Amino acid sequence: MHEGQGRQEYVVTSDPEAVSRVRASLLRTLPVAAWAGVVGAAVIVAAMPLLLVTLGPSTSQLWVLVFAWPAVFFLYDAKCRFAALRRLKRTWAVKDVSPEAMRLSPEGLRCTIDAAPDPVLLPWSAIARVRITGQGLSSVRIDLTPGVSATTPGVSGLEQPEVRTRTRRTWKGRTRLRFAVYALREPLSEIDQALGRFSNGRISVH
DSSP: OEEETTEEEEEEEOOHHHHHHHHHHHHHHHHHHHHHHHHHHHHHHHHHHHHHHHHOTTOOHHHHHHHHHHHHHHHHHHHHHHHHHHHHHHHHHHOOOOSEEEEEETTEEEEOOTTSSSOEEEEGGGEEEEEEEOSSEEEEEEEEOTTOOTTSTTOBSTTSHHHHTTEEEOTTSOEEEEEEEESOOSOHHHHHHHHHHHTTTSOOBO
């Protein structure tokens, strides 16, 4: 814990070197995955004339669509991967690797998602539950209070595409934000105490 701008805060940190390695790995693998989709679509399209010749002129349009739809899927997936890669490159060109994973303060919880340009800010009233699991690579899951969205007063950062891809609806109908922390440095017991202290005992690590 430390003083920041005249108030007490608790900072949860990760290993910047581990984050840098993950960045480098993604910049290598994302283009390969995207181009694999393009190649897959090209193979399917190239095989279509042979398929039509094999099936004969009486082949219905339905069969053509059945065999063609995977090509559309591959192209759409490749488009999404190329778009994500462009966003990552733009973000990381101006965003340094931060050792800060989360910052707890009386106002709420700030989460640093490396792929997102800006942090996610959640007031304590917007948080229903926090869960942290795993060692080395830790998974942080934050269940939001019912009704909380990107437009809720005090909430910011949830509207970012990189955050939306990490947000899901649970079977209980809650919205859950999930992200990774690489090489978590603080013990869970200490994080649990800080969560309880800043949320007035309402939230703990489950």
